Amino acid sequence: MKKILYLFCALLSVTFYACSDKNEENVYQTTKLTVELVYPEGVIPTEGVIVKVRNTVNNTSFDALTNGEGKASFVVPSGVYEASATDSKWDAGNLIVYNGLNSQVVVSGQAAQVQLQLTGSRTGSVVIKEIYAGGCPKDDSSGAFINDQSLVLYNNSSVNVDLNDFALGIVSPYNSQASNTYYTPDGKLSYASEGWIPAVSGVWYFNTPVTLEPGKQIVIAITGAIDNTQTYSQSVNYANADYYCCYDIEDYNNERYYPTPAEVIPTSHYLSAYKFGQGNAWIFSTTSPAVFIFRPEGQKLEDFINNAETTDSKSNKKIPVEWIVDGVEVFAKGNSSNKKRITEDIDAGYVEMTPKMGYTLYRNVDKEASESLEENKGKLVYNYAGGADSTTDPSGIDAEASLKNGARIIYKDTNNSSNDFHQRAKSSLRN
Template sequence: MKQSIYIVLLTVISILTGCTDIDKENPYDGQLHALQVTAVYPDGYTEYLREGVAVKIEDVDRGYSYKAKTDKNGAAKFSLAKGIYRIQISDKSGQDIFNGLADNVKLSDNNMTFNLPLLHSKAGAIIIKEIYCGGCTKLPLEGDYQSDKYIILHNNDSEVQYLDSLCFGTLDPYNSQATNVWVSQDPITGSTLFRDFAPVVQCIWQFGGTGKTFPLQPGEDAVIAINGAIDHAAQYPQSVNLNKPGYFVCYNNVHFPNTQYHPAPGDQITPEHYLNVVVKTGQANAYTYSISSPATIIFKAKDITIQEFVLEKDNIVQKPGSTSDRVIAVPWEWIIDGAEVYYGGSSSNKKRISPSIDAGYVTQSATYNGRSLHRYVDEEATQEAGYEILVDTNNSSADFYEREKQSLHE
């Protein structure tokens, strides 16, 4: 996912008169206000402006959602009760992707016109296919289990890609509903304003190799065991077997010696498939990966090695308000793909990943139910290509869904 970063400024422009009701039976009828949302394409891409682009609005407090299509001027109209809304626009033309997000738009007693700038990005080659972090039950035993987390990467391109030197990490805060000191809200428009870096928390993991050691063929997957690369299902049938040839594992018993979460990898996992710790900024004895709502990114350093980068001044940043917590300030333009997970049990979710990487989010409904978050297959493109092509709009709201069972469950 190569992206061009633009400054997101959301502007309330004027008062509207009249628009079409989303729902004629709306219980707030008589208390509704007109909201017009206009998609603003970045400079150099205005020729992509067209009608029929989906605009999605969510009522943050009440849980309702609404959809409409843009007209030829890029505008979509809604009738809504006053409240706080999350607005998303996602458009794709070939490999060009345009996404916009406003997380905290306040609609009060007046009608409103709202301009939502779109960020331009490109569909990626290596993308995140699946995230399994929520754990499962220990049935037929009692209790819950969470030491079996994994993610799957996928080559969505027609050319061979190489995993060598690819980095993996998660963003602060660990959970989507936690206080996020790295973003702020525009007091007028409610837009989420991001720092110029991604705050990677606790650790950066990196694939080894010399450049072409770990090829990934078109349509091929790479499994990364975040915790133990063992056969978890042997003891807990609702879990998965992560001890298989070719799998990778986040394993370093010097930095993370907790054997409950990081047991010695199984006999099918070769040492060159252990990911390396580039730098550790936290004190935990086990790598922390949110069970409910991680923000996951994969990236590669540009014009410098990641080892050199973390040694430079100001690239490891003290967390505001903390005397001990630090993050690695990874430039957004290095990020190849990212997936934002929101926790379904909370109305306080906030974005951590810039809309230039992921304009939306996928919701995990609960924990310890064996479910995973999986990317949709593009059936038409897959049939045409002859290998699996996954949906990639740089918007997890459209790209991912919640599976009933982990894809690796046997």
């Protein structure tokens, strides 16, 4: 019996050693990866830029800094990675942000070197501060209420901005996980090299004079511009005289989406629409809207919309990239079919959204810029804990609490939603 026990222990020891050795080989086998940032012609690479690579399967990430040649070196396990980087430079008084994203970096056991093409774009004065699109749970737990969507615009600059000719659009297709026929066989967006993005259905615009002061915001109720909390307690109350709303029953008259706005909202705060697609509602995706704001240049918006040459083969409008003030790419949380619709010169990344939980997408605070303002001394509130699904603002600053405390917040604006946004536990309008 004792001899049998010894043999069993020896066999167990060998078995354990073999399994342990195999696990170590699988887990710890690593490969050198070099990522080279490729700037537009004439732009000198920057030393010390943070390059991030993220494993697309297990979501582990690694950071490294570029050298003087714009190269960053990593030692990572085999797998498929997403590489990204953001740099910024001043040019003739304008801040140019350079972004790059490559979601198909394959590391398979041999040293690899990949290039990350960077695209430059100017930062804007007005930014999309918040997107509330996914709806909230119904009080009786019977499902979700989704017709209470909104957008918050914010003047991130130090000067007044005239919004009179600003317009709002969404990119086709409505959902990031939907089939996207704009992709070519080689995996590229067909319009990326042509300098436009496809706006679907219609666009909304301000039809009365509007001036947005520095550090101030405008709330736009996309659907349900009423006090929705009367029916669903976790929803949003838009019955506010300062708010704006999308309401133009001549073009979009679906009462489910557009009940008569709350009486306190002035009719002068109703945005008007130019409709060029089908349907009686402007569908703002509840899982993954690709939303943008733009300002026409050199012509009136109406003339652009009525020009047949600005319509593509899918009946969408070709909005010039140089008109785009800000845009945010939203992906459906955890969906493997997500595809980008907004080009990298507008938004080089994306932010994921979980619908039906009352969550909102909220822009991160630019910590250094906000702390540098003399007027903010003693007014910034820290220890922010408002994130949802393990996301948060890396600055640690509670933006809404700081605003209420009299601070002037400057939000992060790198034209890369992966850096600029997080998912917040609830709409800031509910605070």
